[in-house]
Amino acid sequence: MKIIKGGVTAAKGFEAASTAAGIKYKDRTDMALIYSKKPCKTAGTFTTNVVKAAPVKWDRNVVESGVKSQAVIVNSGIANACTGEEGYGYCKETAEAAAKALGIDAEGVLVGSTGVIGMQMPIEKLKNGIVKLAEGKSKDIESGTLAAKAIMTTDTYEKEIAVTIEVGDRTVTIGGMAKGSGMIHPNMCTMLSFITTDAAISKKALQAALSEDVNDTYNMISVDGDTSTNDTVLLLANGMAKNEKIKYDTEDYKKFAEALHVVNEYLAKKIAGDGEGATALFEVQVMGASTKEQAKIIAKSIVCSNLTKTAIAGHDANWGRILCAMGYSGAEFDPEKVDLFFESKAGKIQICENGTAVAYSEEKATEILSQPEVKAVADIKEGSEKATAWGCDLTHGYIDINADYRS
Numbered sequence: 001m002k003i004i005k006g007g008v009t010a011a012k013g014f015e016a017a018s019t020a021a022g023i024k025y026k027d028r029t030d031m032a033l034i035y036s037k038k039p040c041k042t043a044g045t046f047t048t049n050v051v052k053a054a055p056v057k058w059d060r061n062v063v064e065s066g067v068k069s070q071a072v073i074v075n076s077g078i079a080n081a082c083t084g085e086e087g088y089g090y091c092k093e094t095a096e097a098a099a100k101a102l103g104i105d106a107e108g109v110l111v112g113s114t115g116v117i118g119m120q121m122p123i124e125k126l127k128n129g130i131v132k133l134a135e136g137k138s139k140d141i142e143s144g145t146l147a148a149k150a151i152m153t154t155d156t157y158e159k160e161i162a163v164t165i166e167v168g169d170r171t172v173t174i175g176g177m178a179k180g181s182g183m184i185h186p187n188m189c190t191m192l193s194f195i196t197t198d199a200a201i202s203k204k205a206l207q208a209a210l211s212e213d214v215n216d217t218y219n220m221i222s223v224d225g226d227t228s229t230n231d232t233v234l235l236l237a238n239g240m241a242k243n244e245k246i247k248y249d250t251e252d253y254k255k256f257a258e259a260l261h262v263v264n265e266y267l268a269k270k271i272a273g274d275g276e277g278a279t280a281l282f283e284v285q286v287m288g289a290s291t292k293e294q295a296k297i298i299a300k301s302i303v304c305s306n307l308t309k310t311a312i313a314g315h316d317a318n319w320g321r322i323l324c325a326m327g328y329s330g331a332e333f334d335p336e337k338v339d340l341f342f343e344s345k346a347g348k349i350q351i352c353e354n355g356t357a358v359a360y361s362e363e364k365a366t367e368i369l370s371q372p373e374v375k376a377v378a379d380i381k382e383g384s385e386k387a388t389a390w391g392c393d394l395t396h397g398y399i400d401i402n403a404d405y406r407s
Contacts, residue, residue, distance in 0.1 A: 001259050007160025009144035010175035012198040012240040013037040017137040018150035021129030023122060024077025024115060029150035031126070032074045033133035034194055035102060039068035040236035042110070043207040045214050047186070047231035053081035055111045056232055058091040062110055066203065069108035069236060072194055073098050073130060074151050076179070080113040080121050081229040090121045097127045101134035112192050114153055114179060114230055116406055148177035151192060154401055155181045159270040165259045167252050170243035172199045174256075176263045180271035182402060185222045185304070186214075186231045191271055193218065193233040195263060199256060200239035201246040208248050209257045210235045217264035220296065220389040222304045223275035224398065235260075272390035273373070277397025282312050283375040287386040294331045294380075295387035301329030302376065302389070309394035312374055317342060317365035319351045322376060339379040344371035 009016050017033040024030065044063040046056050062069065073094055080087045091111050099106035113121070137143070148158035162175035180191030195210075214233060239245075246252045273281030284302045289295035302308060305325035311318040319340050327335065340352035346368045349360050368374070374393075 001262065002164045004162045004164055006141040006162040006175055007144040007148055007177045008034050008175045008194060008196045009139050009141060010162035011173040011196045013238050014175070014196045015137040015139045016143045016147040017133040018146040019129050019132040019136065021075070021125045023075050023125055029146065030076045031129040031133060032147035032150040033137055034072040034147065034196065035137050036070050036196070036236060036238045038238045038240060039070050039108065040238045041201065041203045041206055042069045043203070043210045043235040045210055045233045047228055049227045049229050049231070051082065051229045053079055053113060053230040054083055054087040054091050055080055055113045056230060057088060059110050059112070059232060059234065062108060067108045069110050070104045071098050071102055072110040072112060072234060072236070073133070074112035074192065074194070075126060076151050076153050077115040078113060078119045078121055079115045079117045079230050081117040083118070083120055086120060090123050090126070093123055094126060094130070097130045101130050110234055112194070112232055114151065114192055117229060144175070144177065151177070151179045153179065153181065154276050155179050155274055157274065159267055159274070161263055161266045163259050163262055165255055167199065167241070167243040167246065167255065170241050172241045172243055172256070173197065174199070174259050174263050176267055178267040178271060181274050182223060182276040185225045185227045186218045191218065191228065191231055193267055195233070195235045195260070197235070197237045198239065198241040199237050199246060200241060200243050201237050201256065202248065205246050205248040205253050206235060206237050209253070209260050213257065213261050213264050217261065217268040220300065220387070221268045221272040222300065222389070222391045223272065225304050269390050272392055275392035276401045277395045278392035279395060280312060280371070280393045281373045282309065282391045282393055283373070283388060285375065285377045285386060285388045286380065287377065288379040288381045288383060289385040289387070290383035292385045292387060294333070295385050297331040298326050298329050298333070298378065298380070299387045299389035301325045302378065303391035306394055309391065312369060313393035313395045315366045315369040317351055317362065317369060322378065323352070323355070326378065333380045333382060337381045339381070341377040342368050343375045343377065344368045344373060346371050
């Protein structure tokens with residue numbers, strides 16, 4: 001496997017575009033297009049929030065119907081959530097406008113929205129934007145990068161990656177882009193992720209690879225504990241690599257799934273590290289667990305703890321907050337066996353052994369916790385299973401951003 005430059009346009013046959021439609025933001029792009037020259041098999045995972053945005057309902061119907069897709073239309077600024085029949089109707093109008101502009105089937109057009117909940121979409125602006133997207137689509141790397149920028153809301157940078165693998169005598173590419181900074185606590189899988197591949201692969205294998213992987217990637221991140229109404233991951237495969245078709249539970253499937261995991265984990269970590277107001281990516285690894293599920297529950301509890309997150313923001317090795325978060329996670333373990341460590345590029349220290357404090361340098365701990373990427377390791381010494389979760393520190397910047405989000 002090889003990481004290459006680019007994102008959604010890296011795979012054969014995919015193009016992208018961006019435009020400023022004036023949906024909510026001024027003086028910036030706010031719409032993106034992903035287009036495939038050939039119809040794609042699709043897979044998707046969606047928010048488990050009972051309150052689901054119109055695009056989530058639309059896309060889930062498209063994915064489950066089995067119809068092939070050639071385009072994804074995404075807007076930022078307005079989420080098209082809690083908008084009733086009118087909002088769902090706008091998804092249909094968006095698909096029809098894209099079909100007309102691109103000369104494709106409307107039934108397979110996928111849509112994505114992110115932004116303020118409860119506002120109705122200015123559909124005419126959206127339709128005008130679609131025309132511009134169709135006219136400006138391109139296969140070059142820059143077009144993919146600009147598309148990734150266009151879907152940002154409070155994100156501070158675009159998030160994209162591409163990798164290649166060899167399947168038989170063919171090179172298969174997987175590329176992706178994502179957005180997410182606040183309202184991040186996915187459970188499916190406000191985060192959006194769009195992944196393209198030129199792999200020839202069965203729909204069963206495509207959906208399985210995505211569904212199996214989100215539990216170890218997007219579902220293991222949290223910025224603020226809020227599961228969005230719009231969480232969506234879409235995976236499109238157009239088969240243009242012309243490899244022998246990948247089928248579920250084969251060696252080629254395992255190779256594809258491993259590459260997809262690299263893409264998903266990279267994007268998930270970028271989302272976590274770009275949390276609203278964040279100054280550090282906070283990684284938590286739980287090891288020595290008796291089961292994978294036990295490790296996941298404990299890791300997610302630590303990374304979601306506001307007290308732990310504020311300690312990271314203050315570069316304070318307050319390890320008692322970590323043990324506390326472990327204790328209320330719902331997972332059973334023996335607190336008198338737990339070892340805790342902090343590490344970063346500045347070094348590694350042990351701060352707790354068998355549930356009690358050990359002597360360590362507060363100055364060194366502060367230095368380790370002052371880095372842009374900080375890791376906590378909890379060894380519960382019960383078995384060989386482990387899990388990793390990602391989040392960020394919690395600063396006053398989070399309040400500043402969200403107190404003024406609608407204005």
